[in-house]
Amino acid sequence: MIHELADIQIRPGSQAEFEAAIVHGMNTVIAHAKGFEGYEIRKGIETPERYLLMIRWATLEDHTVGFRQSEAFSQWRAIVGPYFAQPPVVEHFTTLPEVQKH
Template identity: 70%
Template sequence: MILEIADIRIHPGQQAEFDAAIQRGINEVICHAKGFSGFKINHGIESPERYVLMIYWETLENHTVDFRESPAFLQWRAIVGPFFAQAPVVEHFNLLAKSA
């Protein structure tokens, strides 16, 4: 299992619209991607323009190749991209340990 973390910054004052857009993008596009296994979205309290999107993939290639190189990625970016104040910072992680 691979965890993708995207640190997203949006333009000020667009939180309500972005909240709807990111959920729509997940439900309409990403949930149907090969290897998709779940997600979480966290919204900043001290920095209301900051979001942390966590997506779980079966393999790294499910994200970097199967999704990123597909037309679905363009659909996703068309939904959420207009809100970005800057390009999201995206990294991938392997699980080291977890609670019971």
């Protein structure tokens, strides 16, 4: 499993609208993408215009090729993009094997 982490900064004062839009976009667009396995959204406390979107994908290619190169990506960006103060920083992560405690 791959974790996509998007660090999102939105325009000040648009939190309520963005929160409704991101949940709508996740549930109507991304949730139907091949390899999608779930998501979490975190909101900044010190910086209330900052959000972390964590999406679980079966493979890296499910996100980078299957989703990002599809029409669904354009639909997603049309829903959430108007709220961005700047383009999100997106990186991918994998989980380390569990560490044995001695």
